[in-house]
Amino acid sequence: MNLVFVESNTTGSGMLAFAGARALGSTPVLATADPSRYAGLAETGVRVLACDTNEGDLARVLRDELGEIAGVTTTSEFYVTTVARTAGELGLPGNPPEAVAACRDKGRMRRILAAERLPSPAFEVITPDDDLERQVQATLARIAMPCVVKPVDDTGSLDVVLCTTSQEVLAHCRKLLGSTVNVRGQRSSGTALVEGYLNGPEFSVEMLSARGAHRCVGIVAKQVTPPPSFVECRHVFPAPLDDDAARTLAQTACRALAALGVTDGVTHVEMKLIDRRGYVVEVNARPAGGMIPQVIRTSCGFDLVEAHLRLALGLPVPPLPEIFLPAGIAFLLAHDPPPDAVLAEIGGVEHALALEHVDAVTVTAAPGSAVRHARSSYDRLGHVIAHAPDHARLHGTLDAALDLLRPVLRQPMGVR
Known part of the structure; x- marks a missing residue:
């Protein structure tokens, strides 16, 4: 039973999804134009199908090369429209292609949500x-x-x-x-x-949809770097919200998905809460990135990636969680690096990992990588995942772990 991934995130949930597919009894197949993009791919045991994933008739290629296919999916935002179209052509579970295209095009999304009278800038x-x-x-x-x-x-x-x-x-x-x-x-x-500009606290509402019925798995509180860029630097789950605020965000997310025509799958709805109203920032027709699925699993045991794969295979998903422990992730960013800086190493990993309540410390930037002031998620150097009995201690643990991590930078030869 082949489960085809049309490209993938190159880190985090993308690579973990291959193991998740195998745990569900399917054979993960990565359709990719460039296998070298995926570090550690050989260790996953995934079958690799090298093909053009940006142009051409992907459904025909998959039929010719694989024969029986149980599902088509991706964890990469860039390929959600390709997946929806290909799944539809193969008669497999998935969202209507026009709904996913509306999610991918933020201008079209804005027009649709405004026409449905959802709060909009x-x-x-x-x-x-x-x-x-x-x-x-x-x-x-x-x-x-x-x-x-x-x-x-x-x-x-x-x-x-x-x-x-x-x-x-x-x-x-x-x-x-x-x-x-x-x-x-x-x-x-x-x-x-x-x-x-929507000036207010930011959240993401993690949603689960099946046959047009939308349910909220939970809400993540997000921290971003100061303007002019908006790089997500911390996620905390569950968000410390009162019931009315949480209900407002969840109901607005449901309305947005319905307006866009989303029917199935896991979605990541980014929102801001301003004057007790939920404003949609964007809708992503795939599971959250930024290691949010791992944070949610740490908090309550629910696996968003597994749910995503189950829906792609037409399988039932487990019951939604009811008990949550505060968990979160904090990203390591470079602060005021010198021009042309490159990463030599990151020290203090063992000390950070030894802290109580720290679950993982991961360095994602390779030695020799260019380092700059963060302008996007691609500029993150690593992250810490932790849990705690309450939100205050969670933030304290994440702060303490980040303080122990020391990026060592150097400049290339000849640069002064």
């Missing part, structure tokens, strides 16, 4: 089809500063920037409109989304 999509300066001028006549400018089809907080002047908006829109491909070699839309 003012927004405008900037396209390459018209005069850029004129578009920006008209946009800023109705959207107050500061505003957020982002690509409509990227992920990992990449190129999401808070702008405070019209010159910054124009420059960042020009950069985004000039982009032709993303980090996976896919053609990018070359459009930008400008929207009002």
